[in-house]
Amino acid sequence: MLSLKPLLRTIFVVVSLASSLARADMTIEIVGGGSTRHAIAVVPFKDESTRLRDPLTLVVRNDLNLSGMFRVLDTSNVSDVPHTSAAIQYPLWQGAGAQSVAVGTVSDAGNGQVTVSFSLMDVSQKKQLTAGQFTVGPDQGRQVGHKIADMIYRAITGQPGIFSTRIVYVLKQGNANYQLQVADIDGGRAQTVLRSKEPIMSPAWSPDGRYLAYVSFETHKPVVWVQDLATGQRRAAANFKGSNSAPAWSPDGRQLAVVLTTSGNSEIYLVDAAGGGAPRRLTRSDAIDTEPSWSADGAKIVFVSDRAGGPQIYSMAATGGDATRLTWQGSYNVSPRLSPDGNTLTFIQRQAGAFRVMMQDRASGDVRVLSSDPYNERPSFAPNGQMVLYASVQGGQSVLYAATLDGGNKARLAVLNGEVQDPAWGPFTH
Amino acid sequence: MNWKQLLIGTAAASLLAACSSTKPPETTAPVASQPTTAVAPTTSSEQSQTALDPLHDPNSPLAQRSVYFDFDSSVVKEDYKGLIGTHADYLKANGNHKITIQGNTDARGSREYNLALGQRRAESVKKSMEVLGVADKQLEAVSFGKEKPKATGTSDADYAENRRADIVYDGQ
Structure with missing residues (x-):
């Protein structure tokens, strides 16, 4: 008897994703839903629970769910599930509304390794859309799950998936416990890469994903540090008299835009990411200039300035010079980021005491609200430009959201055990 | 480096060193320098x-x-x-x-x-x-x-x- 029902029939689907590494317990919620999702069945992989330490099928399903592009069908009522494409009874899956079916196995590869094989089959055409095989350690189930989700996403949408990318955020637990954490986009495999009794803020990924720049107050003033994630080695990248903050990597990874106050005012400078050399000053207003962020082509820097009174968003050449104002609605617009294709600007706008994630179409100037909750901070685009990550306060609890650009799908990565601050979505790593 | 910077640097290093012992084993220690004799920052x-x-x-x-x-x-x-x-x-x-x-x-x-x-x-x-x-x-x-x-x-x-x-x- 084959009976499938959509997982997303209800508004909230909560799937626990407790990670052995994460101190905080994270969950994903899919809020809302779209009507044009691709209906997919991901059949539980054969022998995954006995051969892998962590879940695999669950990771694949969660990834596809949070992307907002898929409707993952519930296969829990399916008896005699297929594990190979040859075993798929297509009429049954077609009758249940599945457009594609993913099947797979986990087998012993010897030497303590396992081989994960999967294939994605189109139901109506009965043909293979993609397939893969991974020989890994039994503790690599999550990574393989994310890779399979990436392959499925690419096969169905034609776009690169972002499920193997990582996110960074600051986790604050109490008044003197700050942790800089790097995690999978579903919150899994969270690792603390820096722990401090003093605040940490503004983490920024290097374009190759190898380094993080961030602001740490460990010396009782804001200093910009760069840390190698592989080795843990770190050094001060901007430690001048006054405050040092707001690091942003140039797309070629060679320079950091930072905010220094050596002139007696918060101004944007460039420093060499590798260290050394004098800072090159980019802004020369009497006002605050801060929160620099580069366009993907490296030609422009968008930033926040209160040169016209309240904070507004401006754009200038990455070499400095005249700035163009980009935001004209509202008296408080901050934390700008351009989409990878440069067509969309996301930022935070204060509206009657609320701080909302906004999306501005650069061509038309049209602006719309992305977030649902009243307090949000620091939106950043996924590297494929299809989602936005931001921190939010919901009912006194702070959480992370990954939202589709139209806001129709919001995946909530809840850290139940602390305050999540200043998230940033990491780059593709190959 | 004057005495003040030395104090802060030492305090920061010992802070980080103290923290690294409580990290999950998978975590790469971010310690920038080896811990030295602890000096209270209030000195x-x-x-x-x-x-x-x-x-x-x-x-x-x-x-x-x-x-x-x-x-x-x-x-x-x-x-x-x-x-x-x-x-x-x-x-x-x-x-x-x-x-x-x-x-x-x-x-x-x-x-x-x-x-x-x-x-x-x-x-x-x-x-x-x-x-x-x-x-x-x-x-x-x-x-x-x-x-x-x-x-x-x-x-x-x-x-x-x-x-x-x-x-x-x-x-x-």
């Missing part, structure tokens, strides 16, 4: 100085170290001109002393923009002292933005408490 050269130093007299006007600001303002109010003048006189008479002026904000919103607003308050106090003749090398203006609120509540009084710049003498 101060001032303590060896004469007991007559008014800096340590709780009844001295120098014990007042906080400048409060109006909402959305970085203008030093008349009420605090006396406090700033007292510290300026002390610094001019004691050229070996340095102070850090730490700006704070009450606001919600962007952490970085608040950092810049707190900096503006700290710079405002610094400029007032420079006008009174304190040497630039004795002064550093930094900001904590909204990151280290003294009052964590949401009343007007709490917000007012955080619209503040603190004067911190070296080694204190």
Whole structure:
């Protein structure tokens, strides 16, 4: 008897994703839903629970769910599930509304390794859309799950998936416990890469994903540090008299835009990411200039300035010079980021005491609200430009959201055990 | 590297070293340097100085170290001109002393923009002292933005408490 029902029939689907590494317990919620999702069945992989330490099928399903592009069908009522494409009874899956079916196995590869094989089959055409095989350690189930989700996403949408990318955020637990954490986009495999009794803020990924720049107050003033994630080695990248903050990597990874106050005012400078050399000053207003962020082509820097009174968003050449104002609605617009294709600007706008994630179409100037909750901070685009990550306060609890650009799908990565601050979505790593 | 930087560096290294032992085993230790003999950051050269130093007299006007600001303002109010003048006189008479002026904000919103607003308050106090003749090398203006609120509540009084710049003498 084959009976499938959509997982997303209800508004909230909560799937626990407790990670052995994460101190905080994270969950994903899919809020809302779209009507044009691709209906997919991901059949539980054969022998995954006995051969892998962590879940695999669950990771694949969660990834596809949070992307907002898929409707993952519930296969829990399916008896005699297929594990190979040859075993798929297509009429049954077609009758249940599945457009594609993913099947797979986990087998012993010897030497303590396992081989994960999967294939994605189109139901109506009965043909293979993609397939893969991974020989890994039994503790690599999550990574393989994310890779399979990436392959499925690419096969169905034609776009690169972002499920193997990582996110960074600051986790604050109490008044003197700050942790800089790097995690999978579903919150899994969270690792603390820096722990401090003093605040940490503004983490920024290097374009190759190898380094993080961030602001740490460990010396009782804001200093910009760069840390190698592989080795843990770190050094001060901007430690001048006054405050040092707001690091942003140039797309070629060679320079950091930072905010220094050596002139007696918060101004944007460039420093060499590798260290050394004098800072090159980019802004020369009497006002605050801060929160620099580069366009993907490296030609422009968008930033926040209160040169016209309240904070507004401006754009200038990455070499400095005249700035163009980009935001004209509202008296408080901050934390700008351009989409990878440069067509969309996301930022935070204060509206009657609320701080909302906004999306501005650069061509038309049209602006719309992305977030649902009243307090949000620091939106950043996924590297494929299809989602936005931001921190939010919901009912006194702070959480992370990954939202589709139209806001129709919001995946909530809840850290139940602390305050999540200043998230940033990491780059593709190959 | 002077003694102050050495103290801070050592304290930071021991802080990080202490933390690394409690990390999950998978975590790469971010420690920048090897831990050395721990030195409490409160250790101060001032303590060896004469007991007559008014800096340590709780009844001295120098014990007042906080400048409060109006909402959305970085203008030093008349009420605090006396406090700033007292510290300026002390610094001019004691050229070996340095102070850090730490700006704070009450606001919600962007952490970085608040950092810049707190900096503006700290710079405002610094400029007032420079006008009174304190040497630039004795002064550093930094900001904590909204990151280290003294009052964590949401009343007007709490917000007012955080619209503040603190004067911190070296080694204190």
